Amino acid sequence: MTTWITICDTCKRDGWNSGETGKTDGETLAALIEHAAADTAVRTRRTSCLMGCTHGCNVAVQAAGKLCYTIGNFLPDRRSAEAIVAYAALHSETESGQVPYRQWPEGVKGHFVTRHPPLPPEE
Numbered sequence: 094m095t096t097w098i099t100i101c102d103t104c105k106r107d108g109w110n111s112g113e114t115g116k117t118d119g120e121t122l123a124a125l126i127e128h129a130a131a132d133t134a135v136r137t138r139r140t141s142c143l144m145g146c147t148h149g150c151n152v153a154v155q156a157a158g159k160l161c162y163t164i165g166n167f168l169p170d171r172r173s174a175e176a177i178v179a180y181a182a183l184h185s186e187t188e189s190g191q192v193p194y195r196q197w198p199e200g201v202k203g204h205f206v207t208r209h210p211p212l213p214p215e216e
């Protein structure tokens with residue numbers, strides 16, 4: 094199953110200044126993630142608000158039938174984007190969605206907010 098990174102493009106971290114770039118922090122991070130994921134098996138999409146506004150920037154890592162995660166409190170920078178994409182690529186290679194901790198990229202450690210078990214099969 095394809096792993097998707099759903100990126101909140103309306104996140105604004107403390108101190109965000111609309112005059113600097115004209116973009117939200119979420120838009121900046123989204124562009125960096127999209128660039129980093131361009132040549133991988135991971136897909137990306139944007140959404141407006143994952144309801145974690147006090148700890149942006151936030152993304153969700155999701156795939157059908159697997160454990161899914163919300164990870165947040167990211168700076169909108171290349172290091173964060175590359176760590177998120179690297180983690181999502183590892184997620185895509187697992188059966189369950191659970192990436193062993195020893196494989197986690199350093200840049201995602203300490204950023205996990207929620208974990209969602211997969212839905213049960215349709216009856």
Ligand code: FES
Nearest residue numbers: 101104143145146
């Ligand atoms: S604005 Fe990003 S989680 Fe609400």
